[in-house]
Amino acid sequence: MSRITKVQGTFMGVKFQVKPTPIRFDKIVDDRRNMLREWMKENHPKTYDKVINEELSLEDYDLDDLEALNSWRLDVDFRSEYCKYTADNCMKLDKPLADDIWKSDDLELGTLEEAWDFFTNRRQVPLNGV
Numbered sequence: 001m002s003r004i005t006k007v008q009g010t011f012m013g014v015k016f017q018v019k020p021t022p023i024r025f026d027k028i029v030d031d032r033r034n035m036l037r038e039w040m041k042e043n044h045p046k047t048y049d050k051v052i053n054e055e056l057s058l059e060d061y062d063l064d065d066l067e068a069l070n071s072w073r074l075d076v077d078f079r080s081e082y083c084k085y086t087a088d089n090c091m092k093l094d095k096p097l098a099d100d101i102w103k104s105d106d107l108e109l110g111t112l113e114e115a116w117d118f119f120t121n122r123r124q125v126p127l128n129g130v
Contacts, residue, residue, distance in 0.1 A: 007118045011111050012101050016091040018118045025120060028089050035085065039078050044068035076103050086112055090119035 007018035022028075040048040047068035050056050073079055080102035087093065091112075101107070117123035 007115070009111060009115070011087070011091065011093065011115070012097055012104075012108055014097060015094045016115070018115050019090055019092050021119055021121060029120060032082070032086060032089075035082055036072060039072055039075070039082075040068070043075070044071065073109075079103075079107075083107060083109070083112055086116055090116050 009016060037048065037051065040051060047061075047065045050060060050065060051069075072082065080099070084097075084102050087097075114123070
């Protein structure tokens with residue numbers, strides 16, 4: 001199975017193509033979101049309570065909450081699992097990456113998020129190509 005329009009690039013020195021988007025990609029999106037929420041619940045319960053409360057607005061969050069929302073990136077084991085899950089679902093890598101690469105502080109998160117955006121159709125391929 002492949003995409004009609006090839007979206008490809010290089011991630012951590014390895015060539016890849018964005019995988020075709022399955023009709024129920026929402027399940028993958030939900031699983032990824034739940035991974036973050038479970039991590040937040042375990043590591044930052046006060047911020048987690050705010051995240052799941054749909055009645056709160058941005059003004060209800062403080063600087064500690066903002067730091068908590070981004071602190072998953074500092075948890076090497078979680079972020080490697082989360083990023084690997086994301087890549088496994090949206091990228092077809094020419095070769096697997098070693099575990100130490102997934103745990104690296106130099107992991108190319110921007111490239112991974114861009115591939116995810118193409119996979120989930122949040123970003124479209126321009127008419128003149130990528």
